[in-house]
Amino acid sequence: MWRPGEAAPSRSSTLTADSLLSSSLTSSSDTHATILPPSQHPNPNALPIQAHRKQLLYALEHNPVVVVVGETGSGKSTQLPQYLVSGGWTENNFQVCVTQPRRLACVTLAQRVSSEVPRSMASQVGYAVRFEATTDSSTKIKYLTDGLLVRETLTDALLAQYSVVVVDEAHERNLNQDLLFGLLKKIRKQRPELRVVICSATINAESFREFFATPEHPGCIVSIDGRQHPVETMYLTTPCPDYLRGAAETVLKIHASEPSGDILIFLPTAEDIESCIRMTEELKKATPGGRGMQLSLLPLYAALPHHMQTAPFQKSPPNTRKATFATTIAETSVTLPDVKFVVDAGFVKQPYFDSTKGFERLLVTATSQSSARQRTGRAGRTAPGKCYRLYTHDTFNSFLPSTPPEITRTSLSNFVLTLKTLGVDNVMSFDLLSAPSVNAMAFSLEELHALGAIDEKGKLVPGVGDLMGEFPVEVKFAKMLIESVSLGSTEEALSIAACSQVQSIFLFARSSTQKRDRDAAIGAIVHDSGDHLTCVNVLRSNDWRSMDYCRENFLNHKALMKVAEIKNQLKRFMLKMTAGSLPGVGEDGDDELVLKALVKGFVFNVARMMPDGNYRTVRGNNVVEVSRASMFAEFGKHAEYIVFEHTEDNPRKYGLLQVCGVSAINGNWARSKSGEGERGGVSVFM
DNA sequence: GAGCACTGC
Numbered sequence: 001m002w003r004p005g006e007a008a009p010s011r012s013s014t015l016t017a018d019s020l021l022s023s024s025l026t027s028s029s030d031t032h033a034t035i036l037p038p039s040q041h042p043n044p045n046a047l048p049i050q051a052h053r054k055q056l057l058y059a060l061e062h063n064p065v066v067v068v069v070g071e072t073g074s075g076k077s078t079q080l081p082q083y084l085v086s087g088g089w090t091e092n093n094f095q096v097c098v099t100q101p102r103r104l105a106c107v108t109l110a111q112r113v114s115s116e117v118p119r120s121m122a123s124q125v126g127y128a129v130r131f132e133a134t135t136d137s138s139t140k141i142k143y144l145t146d147g148l149l150v151r152e153t154l155t156d157a158l159l160a161q162y163s164v165v166v167v168d169e170a171h172e173r174n175l176n177q178d179l180l181f182g183l184l185k186k187i188r189k190q191r192p193e194l195r196v197v198i199c200s201a202t203i204n205a206e207s208f209r210e211f212f213a214t215p216e217h218p219g220c221i222v223s224i225d226g227r228q229h230p231v232e233t234m235y236l237t238t239p240c241p242d243y244l245r246g247a248a249e250t251v252l253k254i255h256a257s258e259p260s261g262d263i264l265i266f267l268p269t270a271e272d273i274e275s276c277i278r279m280t281e282e283l284k285k286a287t288p289g290g291r292g293m294q295l296s297l298l299p300l301y302a303a304l305p306h307h308m309q310t311a312p313f314q315k316s317p318p319n320t321r322k323a324t325f326a327t328t329i330a331e332t333s334v335t336l337p338d339v340k341f342v343v344d345a346g347f348v349k350q351p352y353f354d355s356t357k358g359f360e361r362l363l364v365t366a367t368s369q370s371s372a373r374q375r376t377g378r379a380g381r382t383a384p385g386k387c388y389r390l391y392t393h394d395t396f397n398s399f400l401p402s403t404p405p406e407i408t409r410t411s412l413s414n415f416v417l418t419l420k421t422l423g424v425d426n427v428m429s430f431d432l433l434s435a436p437s438v439n440a441m442a443f444s445l446e447e448l449h450a451l452g453a454i455d456e457k458g459k460l461v462p463g464v465g466d467l468m469g470e471f472p473v474e475v476k477f478a479k480m481l482i483e484s485v486s487l488g489s490t491e492e493a494l495s496i497a498a499c500s501q502v503q504s505i506f507l508f509a510r511s512s513t514q515k516r517d518r519d520a521a522i523g524a525i526v527h528d529s530g531d532h533l534t535c536v537n538v539l540r541s542n543d544w545r546s547m548d549y550c551r552e553n554f555l556n557h558k559a560l561m562k563v564a565e566i567k568n569q570l571k572r573f574m575l576k577m578t579a580g581s582l583p584g585v586g587e588d589g590d591d592e593l594v595l596k597a598l599v600k601g602f603v604f605n606v607a608r609m610m611p612d613g614n615y616r617t618v619r620g621n622n623v624v625e626v627s628r629a630s631m632f633a634e635f636g637k638h639a640e641y642i643v644f645e646h647t648e649d650n651p652r653k654y655g656l657l658q659v660c661g662v663s664a665i666n667g668n669w670a671r672s673k674s675g676e677g678e679r680g681g682v683s684v685f686m
Numbered sequence: 687g688a689g690c691a692c693t694g695c
Contacts, residue, residue, distance in 0.1 A: 129695095145694065148695065
C-alpha cells in the first residue's frame with residue numbers, strides 16, 4: 001500500500017494522448033483519503049488532528065522536538081497552537097509562535113484562530129509580518145513569517161519569549177526555514193526547555209527528526225491524516241513533443257467530454273501562458289465542443305496587473321467553465337476554488353545560482369515528483385478530481401523526488417552575513433539540514449570580502465559588515481546604503497534600494513497605442529544614465545502619490561506605495577545606525593554621487609564595452625546584453641562602462657546573459673576593487 | 687522582435 005501524497009505508479013493508468021480523456025480506462029486515485037469535504041465539517045473539533053490532541057501534548061511533554069506530518073486540511077496550523085495553550089505552554093507569560101513562509105498565511109491564520117478561541121482569548125492571538133503586527137505582551141499565539149523570526153534572533157538570540165516554536169510548511173525548505181532549523185538547534189543547547197515543532201506535508205519527516213535528535217532525546221514523529229479528495233492521475237504513453245499544444249488540446253477535450261468543474265493548467269512561464277491561451281482560443285474556433293457550455297480562459301502569474309489577478313478567484317457563472325493557466329503561483333501561494341481538473345506540463349522556471357559566474361540564473365527545468373503531486377492535489381480540494389500529466393510515467397520517475405532546498409540553489413551572501421552577525425564566524429561548521437555548495441559558499445565569502453563586510457580571516461569588519469547585516473536588503477544594496485552616507489547621496493540610495501524590492505514601478509503597455517503613450521510618458525521622466533536615476537527621478541517628485549498621475553504616466557501606484565513604505569523602514573535603520581545624523585536625507589543629491597555609491601555595492605556587476613560592441617563583465621569576462629526590460633536599452637546614452645543589478649537568461653539565445661537594472665557609469669569609479677587587472681577575492685575562511 | 691519563476695526581511 002502506498003501512502004497519501006505518493007503516486008501509485010502500478011495502479012495509475014497509462015494512456016495515449018488520444019485516449020487521455022477516455023473514461024473507459026481504469027485509473028486510480030493519487031491519495032487514499034476518502035473524507036467529507038470541509039464544508040461539511042464546520043466544527044473544528046471534527047478536524048483530523050482532533051484525534052491526536054492528547055498524543056501531541058504527550059509527545060511534546062516528553063520530546064523537546066516533535067515532527068508533525070499532516071496533509072493539507074488536517075487542521076494542524078490552526079489547532080496545534082490552541083492545544084499548546086490549553087496544555088499550559090503559554091503560562092508564565094511565555095508565547096507560542098508559528099512561522100509561515102508567506103505573509104498572507106500569517107494574517108488569515110491569526111484571524112481564523114482568533115475567531116475559534118473563546119472570546120476572552122481572541123485578542124491573545126496575533127500576527128507579525130513586515131510593516132504590520134497585532135501582537136503585544138499579552139499575546140499567547142503569534143503567527144509570523146519565518147523571515148521575521150530570523151530577524152528576531154538578531155535582537156534576542158535565544159528567542160526567550162517563546163516556550164514553543166512551530167515551523168510550519170517545513171517541506172518547502174526555504175532559506176529562512178533552513179537557517180531557523182540550524183539556529184533552533186543551537187538555541188536548544190542553551191535553552192533545553194525550548195520546544196520545537198516541525199510541521200511538514202511530506203513523508204521525509206525522518207530527516208527533520210534526525211537533525212534535532214540527541215542521545216537523550218531522539219525526538220518523535222506524529223502523523224495526521226489529511227482531508228483531500230481522491231484524484232485520478234493519468235499519464236501519456238508517449239512523450240508529448242509540444243507541451244503548449246498538448247495542454248491546449250487537453251483543455252478542450254476536458255471541456256468537451258467532462259462534467260462541470262474548473263480546469264487549472266500548470267505552465268512554466270508567463271510567455272507560455274499567454275501563447276497557450278491564444279492557441280486554445282484558436283483550436284476552440286476549429287472544434288467548438290462543450291455542449292453549449294462556455295469556456296473562459298484566464299492567465300494567472302505574479303507579474304500580472306492586480307485587476308487581472310482577481311478573475312480566477314471569482315466563482316464561475318452558471319453554464320461557464322473557467323480554465324486558469326498558471327505558473328507555480330497556484331501550487332502553494334494561492335488556492336483556486338472549484339478546480340476539478342488539473343493539467344500539468346511538468347515544467348517549472350526556477351532560479352539557481354551560477355557560482356562560477358556569480359549570478360543567479362532562471363532556467364526552465366523538469367519539475368519534481370513532490371511538486372507534481374502538489375499540483376495534482378489542487379484538483380481534489382472540494383470534490384474528487386482528475387489530473388492529466390502531459391508526460392509519461394517513466395518521465396515522472398525520472399523527476400527528482402523533491403525540489404532541491406533553496407540553500408543549494410541560491411546566493412548565500414545574505415545567509416552568511418546573517419550568521420556572522422549572529423556571532424557564527426565559522427559558517428562551515430554551522431549545522432544545517434542540507435549542505436550548500438562549496439563553490440557558492442566560496443563565492444559569497446569572496447563577495448563579502450570585496451564589499452568590505454569581512455576581513456581576510458572572515459571576521460565581520462566593525463562599522464561595515466555588522467551594519468550591513470542589519471539591513472533587510474541584499475548585501476550589494478546594503479553596501480550602497482552605507483557608502484552613500486559619506487558621499488551624501490543617502491536619499492537617492494534609499495530610493496534605489498526600496499525600488500529593487502518591487503517587481504517594477506512601471507506598468508506594461510498591452511496595445512501598440514498604449515505603447516506609444518507609455519514611451520512618451522516615460523520619455524519625460526527617464527534619466528539617460530539608465531534605470532537607477534530614472535527611479536530616483538520618479539520618487540523625487542511627489543506626483544506619483546496621485547493615482548490619476550500614475551495611470552496617465554504608466555506608473556504602478558501600488559508598487560510605489562510599497563516602495564515608500566520600504567524606503568521609510570530603511571531610513572529608520574539608517575538613522576538608528578548613524579545616531580540620527582544623515583547628511584543629505586530629504587534633499588536632492590548629486591547624480592554622480594548616487595551612481596558612485598551604487599557601484600561600491602555592485603563592484604562585481606560592472607561591464608565594459610568591447611571593440612566588437614558587446615559588453616563584457618569586468619569580473620569574469622562574460623558577454624552580457626542589456627535587456628529590453630531596462631530603461632537603458634531604450635533611452636540610455638552611449639556608455640563605455642555600465643553597472644547592472646541582476647542577470648536573466650534569454651531562452652532564445654541560450655547562454656547569453658541579459659542584464660537588467662542598468663546604469664551608465666564612469667569606469668574609474670569601479671576600477672579599484674572590481675577585479676580588473678588584479679586577482680580579486682580571498683582564499684580560505686575555514 | 688518585443689519584458690515579466692516565486693517568496694520574504
